[in-house]
Structure formats: C-alpha cells, structure tokens
Amino acid sequence: MPSKTREQAAHDVACVLPDRAHDLARLQILIDDSEPVVTVVGKYNHGKSSLLNELLGRDAFAVSDRRETVRLSDSVHQGVCWLDAPGLDADVGSGDDFEALRAAWLKSDIRLFVHAAKEGELDAKELLLLTELDADRVRTGRQTLFVLSQVDQLADDAALQKIGDAIDRQMPGIALNAVSSMRHRKGLDGGKKLLLEKSGMPALQAALHAELARVPDARARETALLFGEIRDELQQLRAARQTSLDLLRKTQQQQKQDFDRSLAAVIDKVSGDIDAMLNALGTDHAIVPDTAKDAYAITAGKLERAHIQIAYSRACIEIDAMLAGHGVIGLPTEQHTAAKSLNSVMIAVMGVSVKFRKDLHRMFCEATGRERMQREFTHYYELSADRKALAAQIADMEAAIAASDNAAAALRTLETRA
Ligand SMILES: Nc1nc2c(ncn2[C@@H]2O[C@H](COP(=O)(O)OP(=O)(O)O)[C@@H](O)[C@H]2O)c(=O)[nH]1
Ligand SMILES: [Mg+2]
Structure with a gap:
C-alpha cells in the first residue's frame, strides 16, 4: 500500500485512540518489514558506540570520551540495521536527544543494554529502564540483551565476580554478557585468538545471532498483538459510545x-x-x-x-x-x-x-x-x-x-x- 495511504490510515486510528500513537508508529515499521534493528541503550561513555563498531567489524560509529551521540545514527550491515542512540543520561527534555531515544525505542527489535563494569552496580535510572524493557519484552516479545562492557578495566576476575553478584541481586537471573571492546580490537589487530576469546565478543555475537533468528517470529507476534489490542480497544470504545x-x-x-x-x-x-x-x-x-x-x-x-x-x-x-x-x-x-x-x-x-x-x-x-x-x-x-x-x-x-x-x-x- 502507498505509504501515504498507510499514514492516513494510521492517523485516522490515532485520532480516535491518541494513546496508541506510539503503537501505530511501531505497526507501520513492522508493516515495512525491513532489516531487523539492533539498538544500544545505556548511559553515555559506557562504550555503546565502541561495542557496535566491534559487532559490525568496522568503525561505523563515533567513539569519544565526550558526549558524542546526540542524533540517531544507523548503519546497515549484513542484513541488520544497527542503531547508535544517545546516552540514557542525555538531556531527554530537549529536542534531538529525546527524538533520537524515541526513534531508537520505536525501531528496535533487539536492544543491547550496555553498562560499564567499572561503574559497579546499576543506578536507579538504569534499573528502571531495564525493568521497563523487560515489561516490554513480556508484552511485545522484543528482547533486550544485557552487556557488561569495558571489563578490561576491572583488576581481576574476583572484581568481575563481585560486580556480577551485585547486578544479579538487582536483576536476578540476568545474563551478564561481559565484554571488552578494547580486547576484541586488540585481539583482531594482533591476531591473538585468546584475547579475542577473552573479549567476550564471540559469545555475545552468538547470543545476538540467536536473537536475530527469532526476530521474524517476534515481529509476527508483535504485529498480531498490536493489531489485536488496538482492534479490541476500538471495539470497546465504539460500544461505549x-x-x-x-x-x-x-x-x-x-x-x-x-x-x-x-x-x-x-x-x-x-x-x-x-x-x-x-x-x-x-x-x-x-x-x-x-x-x-x-x-x-x-x-x-x-x-x-x-x-x-x-x-x-x-x-x-x-x-x-x-x-x-x-x-x-x-x-x-x-x-x-x-x-x-x-x-x-x-x-x-x-x-x-x-x-x-x-x-x-x-x-x-x-x-x-x-x-x-x-x-x-x-x-x-x-x-x-x-x-x-x-x-x-x-x-x-x-x-x-x-x-x-x-x-x-x-x-x-x-x-x-x-
Ligand atoms: N578500556 C576500555 N575502554 C573502552 C571500551 N569501550 C569503549 N571504551 C572507551 O570509552 C569511551 C566511551 O566509549 P563510547 O563507545 O564512545 O561510549 P558511548 O558514549 O557509550 O557510546 C571511549 O574513550 C572509548 O575508547 C573498552 O572495552 N575498554
Ligand atoms: Mg556513543
């Protein structure tokens, strides 16, 4: 269907159910059925952009110690669309950041929640977002993989264990996916297999590929769910009116x-x-x-x-x-x-x-x-x-x-x- 007609149709529904505007925008993306979308979420400077670059195997996103990612940037690679979103602690009240976060939320099929190991346990904002993402997984089937990043910055395995335990107390049963983008890069550049293995990146990649394989099913399920919910709500409203x-x-x-x-x-x-x-x-x-x-x-x-x-x-x-x-x-x-x-x-x-x-x-x-x-x-x-x-x-x-x-x-x- 022409996108104009589709937009008009979505608009007609949103006029009656304004609270569903977000779901309708998501539905339009689902109808488009383009490449699966992987988005990073997390606080700024926790290594989100670096992680994406390692996963893609090329420097597609800007890495910096300063606040860098304000706008949403994407890169399509091997049938997957990778999205770099601004940091969670970005000033969400102001235009660009907010739009970028919203777009990332809307487009993503899989979220990589990135948390830097040296920061220790999760702060309140991260916990809240992880909880919301989990609720969204239950509702729509969209997955979130937790990634404990920059683990090379920890002194030893005992320190990693300690942080892992602390996070497990906060989010019981969560898979950590401990990685180091730096080790991965060094391992690749130096051809060091052990370092590559120790970077945690191959394991994360395997987990990610398993999730990517599930995206078509998840999308079908989410599409049916959203249509069903909206249809029911329209019917109820019609009856009440x-x-x-x-x-x-x-x-x-x-x-x-x-x-x-x-x-x-x-x-x-x-x-x-x-x-x-x-x-x-x-x-x-x-x-x-x-x-x-x-x-x-x-x-x-x-x-x-x-x-x-x-x-x-x-x-x-x-x-x-x-x-x-x-x-x-x-x-x-x-x-x-x-x-x-x-x-x-x-x-x-x-x-x-x-x-x-x-x-x-x-x-x-x-x-x-x-x-x-x-x-x-x-x-x-x-x-x-x-x-x-x-x-x-x-x-x-x-x-x-x-x-x-x-x-x-x-x-x-x-x-x-x-
Ligand atoms: N030691 C170490 N530093 C990292 C790693 N990943 C990223 N960094 C550094 O952390 C800073 C922030 O990285 P960036 O990817 O831009 O974080 P973002 O703001 O979350 O996108 C940069 O200086 C990176 O070089 C890592 O695995 N180990
Ligand atoms: Mg960044």
Whole structure:
C-alpha cells in the first residue's frame, strides 16, 4: 500500500485512540518489514558506540570520551540495521536527544543494554529502564540483551565476580554478557585468538545471532498483538459510545415526553379555570369605556377588567412555572430585543396586549387556541439552552461514533495490507 495511504490510515486510528500513537508508529515499521534493528541503550561513555563498531567489524560509529551521540545514527550491515542512540543520561527534555531515544525505542527489535563494569552496580535510572524493557519484552516479545562492557578495566576476575553478584541481586537471573571492546580490537589487530576469546565478543555475537533468528517470529507476534489490542480497544470504545448515544437519545425522548405531558396538563388546567371564570360572568362591562368622572371610582368595567386580568395572570404564572421547571426560561439570543423585560417565552407566545373575554375564550377555550400554545411553547422548549446542549451532545456523539467506524475501517486497511 502507498505509504501515504498507510499514514492516513494510521492517523485516522490515532485520532480516535491518541494513546496508541506510539503503537501505530511501531505497526507501520513492522508493516515495512525491513532489516531487523539492533539498538544500544545505556548511559553515555559506557562504550555503546565502541561495542557496535566491534559487532559490525568496522568503525561505523563515533567513539569519544565526550558526549558524542546526540542524533540517531544507523548503519546497515549484513542484513541488520544497527542503531547508535544517545546516552540514557542525555538531556531527554530537549529536542534531538529525546527524538533520537524515541526513534531508537520505536525501531528496535533487539536492544543491547550496555553498562560499564567499572561503574559497579546499576543506578536507579538504569534499573528502571531495564525493568521497563523487560515489561516490554513480556508484552511485545522484543528482547533486550544485557552487556557488561569495558571489563578490561576491572583488576581481576574476583572484581568481575563481585560486580556480577551485585547486578544479579538487582536483576536476578540476568545474563551478564561481559565484554571488552578494547580486547576484541586488540585481539583482531594482533591476531591473538585468546584475547579475542577473552573479549567476550564471540559469545555475545552468538547470543545476538540467536536473537536475530527469532526476530521474524517476534515481529509476527508483535504485529498480531498490536493489531489485536488496538482492534479490541476500538471495539470497546465504539460500544461505549453507542451506549452513551442510546442513553442521550433516550433522555432526549423522555424529556420531550415529560414536557409534552406537562404542557398538555397545564394547558388543560388553566383552560378549565378560565372557562369556568368566563362562564360565571354576567353582562360584559369591560368594553364600556370609563369617563373622566369615573377616574377614581370603582366601576363595573374596571372590576371586570381586573377580574379577567387576574385570572389571565394566574394562568400565565402556572404555565410559566411549568416551563421554568423544564428549563424554558429566556428566549434564544437571536430573538432578543433591546427591551430586556420582553425577552421571555411567555411574552413571545402570549403577547403583551390587554385581554378581553373574547381573547381569553379564543386562546384558552377553543381547540385552535390551545393547539397554538402547545405548538409554540414546544417550539421554544426545543430552543432552550438545555435542550440545545443535549442535541449538541448527541451530534458530537454521532460524530465520535462515525470517527470510531472510520478508525476501525482504517485499521482493517492497515491489517489486510500488513
Ligand atoms: N578500556 C576500555 N575502554 C573502552 C571500551 N569501550 C569503549 N571504551 C572507551 O570509552 C569511551 C566511551 O566509549 P563510547 O563507545 O564512545 O561510549 P558511548 O558514549 O557509550 O557510546 C571511549 O574513550 C572509548 O575508547 C573498552 O572495552 N575498554
Ligand atoms: Mg556513543
């Protein structure tokens, strides 16, 4: 598959599972299936670069007493890619070193953990890394060979024994692979077989070759493992998202049903009240205008208007309380006017005009009037902040599920072409 398509597919999966970005990068390397990669890890100046040069049989990597290896450098030799990584104690917080370490970690099939003999036992940082590497071996099958380097710097075999014992107490059962790059080089240059043997390098080389032979199997296993883990995680996430969506939709439906019912009930109730009030009235005095001499007098017209107005207010208050209970409080912002007191759903639906008998009758006692209230309050209900937020949540969840499906398809693309 073109690497562009593959990158896009890996990206689609990582969008949904950002924590898997590293695994996906590793999978792409595994799919590439290039030469097995051997990486050195360990602290700086412990002889990592020298060791690689001896294993390769040529000076491919820079050896120095100073901090040398910052960038990752590689050399392909006899079907193996050798990677020289910066020292563990490199300033991992800063760009190059960190990138190089990350790349080394990502690419390597086999790690050579190098520890200089003269340093004695492992320090906390080395122990931690070795433990992590071991956990990674258990998970992905990638191997780490421990290498006790620069053993020529020890006084005698007793000193070597002592350090070996100390390290064994720290990492029980660990194979030491004691080597000296210096002896190996001298042995080669001088044609001294015994020195070559004593360098420990042939034994390490044999151990390494055995591990290299296992790389194809290990890679197949790791590929299957990573695909399996990611597939499972995608499925679980998809299922969890579907459950959330179902729940949100159910809530949305339930809320709407409750609202419809409450609204119908309150309209029934206030319509009944208004109907009873209107039926109990006698002659309509409200439309008889008051004259100037009635300014301070109580007239039948004023009483009638007050009576009607109070009944109407009561009905409005009951509806308003029901609406507030369902989160219908203000108007949607795009409907706001400069007069703040008018920005309410009650006013938008009921208007501000003074109501007379025929108005109340039309609004509350005729089917069309009640249907209009039901329809318009429902309209504002759906525009209320909570309802809109819920609708937005549902839309987000639907998008998340679509992304999950997209990721699952992308993973299958990666898997079938792997
Ligand atoms: N005596 C001795 N010195 C070594 C050996 N291997 C490396 N060195 C020296 O240790 C220093 C650091 O080596 P290098 O390979 O650059 O270490 P790195 O920083 O871990 O890559 C250099 O001066 C090397 O010459 C060895 O086996 N014996
Ligand atoms: Mg180096």
